Amino acid sequence: MNQNVLFDETISNLDDWDFNLLMLYQAPRIAYIDEVLIKYRVHEASLSNEIDRLNLEEIQSEFRAREKHLKLIKKNRLLHPRVLQNYIKERYKFILREALIQNNYDKSYFLRMLLITQLKTLDFTGLTKTIFGFISYSLFNKGYKLLK
Numbered sequence: 001m002n003q004n005v006l007f008d009e010t011i012s013n014l015d016d017w018d019f020n021l022l023m024l025y026q027a028p029r030i031a032y033i034d035e036v037l038i039k040y041r042v043h044e045a046s047l048s049n050e051i052d053r054l055n056l057e058e059i060q061s062e063f064r065a066r067e068k069h070l071k072l073i074k075k076n077r078l079l080h081p082r083v084l085q086n087y088i089k090e091r092y093k094f095i096l097r098e099a100l101i102q103n104n105y106d107k108s109y110f111l112r113m114l115l116i117t118q119l120k121t122l123d124f125t126g127l128t129k130t131i132f133g134f135i136s137y138s139l140f141n142k143g144y145k146l147l148k
Contacts, residue, residue: 013047013058014065021069025076051095054104059095063088063113082121089117089126096130097147100137 011018042048050058066088073081092114099107111134118127129146136143 008065008068010061011065011068012061013050014062018065018068025072051098054095054099054102054106056106056109059110063091066091085117085121089114089121089123092117093126093130093147096134097144100134100144100147 007015008018047058047062051062066084070081070084070088073079073084092110096107096110096114098104099110104110111130114130115127118124118130133143133146136146
């Protein structure tokens with residue numbers, strides 16, 4: 001794989017994650033250094049804060065980055081894609097749970113994305129639990145634990 005673009009400007013958060021993975025796909029020689037060389041700063045607009053606020057644009061950006069890498073992994077046979085597929089599915093479940101608890105306007109969008117992901121991974125048990133959990137929580141404010 002030839003890396004022509006260093007930063008993907010369509011990704012607002014996770015751009016460092018995206019960049020680091022793209023560089024690792026180049027199979028560089030890596031050495032371990034037992035020294036802190038970077039300081040990670042959590043700020044008001046960090047991804048974790050945006051997720052807590054259920055900022056749809058930022059959440060979509062996160063998933064664009066993850067899906068981009070899933071395609072690269074599959075195309076270049078870098079790793080087994082199942083690990084990242086399962087991570088994506090678990091992220092959608094987490095965000096859907098939060099959207100239900102917060103009664104967020106975009107909860108049906110998150111439901112749809114989780115169901116699509118569960119279909120892609122042939123997770124029919126999870127799909128069934130998601131549907132029952134969503135309906136149960138929507139009707140009775142109980143059942144979001146089925147999404148764990």
